[in-house]
Amino acid sequence: MTDFTPHYHRIEQALRALVARSAPHDPLPSEPELAREHGVSRMTARAAVTNLVSAGLAYRSPGRGTFVAVPAAPRRADNLVRFSDEMRRQGRTPSSRIVDAAVRPATAAETARLRLGSGASVVAISRVRLADGVPVAAEWAVFPGALAALLDADLVNGSLHAAVTALGRVPTRGTATLTAAAATRADARLLSLPAGAPLLVERRLILDEGEVPLELTESRYAGSRYHLDVAFGVSSFL
């Protein structure tokens, strides 16, 4: 069995594994070392390291060498981090309560957004997300009907995204809209809030590896109980 993977790619993978078991600022093998070790030219080894540096996993210091980079700052908006991880990051204990989980006919909007065929069905799961036992968010997640097996997953203690991935669909990227709205009667009931209380509303569409729509979700967070931490760069627009 001949391995057709380019040399620089194999070296990059080995370096990524090394970074994963190292601490920030640990030295990585030098380019000449990597070249000797892997039997390639220095320029080939250098290409592998350049990819690592571009990916933010390492940094180079002229004359000194290459080192493991400091992990990026909080990038909630850059990566969709699970509600439970976000709560833990804020020092809070996350939990969930399932309100409803069923297969039903897709609405017209869902059909369009999830690019379903007409007359298709969806898996609709609504949950309340809690932090320290207090309701923080009400969430309506909709998946294509083909993922009906989600209903068999442990939706309370397990990860919904893990369940989706186990069915062969890997959430890869998404777009979202954030705004503020007043709590409806339904929100108020789910979140134990007065109707009209301010909610941070997120509507997101998640695509899988093949750019196929995978999940359409609206999350409505109690403004008084939840905030989103974001880090960003500033464009040079001058």
Added chain:
Amino acid sequence: MTDFTPHYHRIEQALRALVARSAPHDPLPSEPELAREHGVSRMTARAAVTNLVSAGLAYRSPGRGTFVAVPAAPRRADNLVRFSDEMRRQGRTPSSRIVDAAVRPATAAETARLRLGSGASVVAISRVRLADGVPVAAEWAVFPGALAALLDADLVNGSLHAAVTALGRVPTRGTATLTAAAATRADARLLSLPAGAPLLVERRLILDEGEVPLELTESRYAGSRYHLDVAFGVSSFL
């Protein structure tokens, strides 16, 4: 005057200018063409193109050539884009109204967040941001007192960030917190909304190139008139 700029960097800058005046999928010069045109080796030209591809401005197609990339999806949370640009992106006409602009003593919180000396002053600028003549956001921006010259800038028609940069401080990166809150009486007046209406609230701290705090701003957007478009990746957390 000798130019010490590396060849690949000069070629990259020329390509960036070309991308800026091109449409998505327009062909860019091939590597051999660039090499001939700039009198460098093909590998040097290739390094310039590789940087462009890494930056998402171009894509390569084996056998066919290199092309201008489709502009990235909305990345509001990834880059601090000016309110006016964001409004234009949403097809709306932005404008601003200055409510107040003055130097005043810093509060304790401002002193801590902007890392000022005790007894220091700040430049406080409050504005209403409008889209199509309708108030969309109320904004309170605070800068270190050393930037008092901001008060001399054109705050209505000019860019506040351009003014800051002209004073030698380049906004580089920041962190923000997003949540929802009910409009106060002051908000209501500024935004022509009922008190209690839901607002999307953003509090951000912006640092300059030297990681020195530069701007502390709270923006309060009318939920019914503004939304934030975000694109993100999904972490592999399984």
Added chain:
DNA sequence: CCAGTCTAGTTGTCTATACAGCTTCTTGGG
């Protein structure tokens, strides 16, 4: 007109080599 082949051109991967400037370590002399 259509299909197949050839040519010219592209990107992708790689080698070997060279020099510049920087950093760190070692050695020798005071």
Added chain:
DNA sequence: CCCAAGAAGCTGTATAGACAACTAGACTGG
């Protein structure tokens, strides 16, 4: 022990060249 110089090693930039695989267009023959 301290300092300076040199050596060894690093990253940064660049060259010239090679071959593989792919694409698009032109040309030729049926």
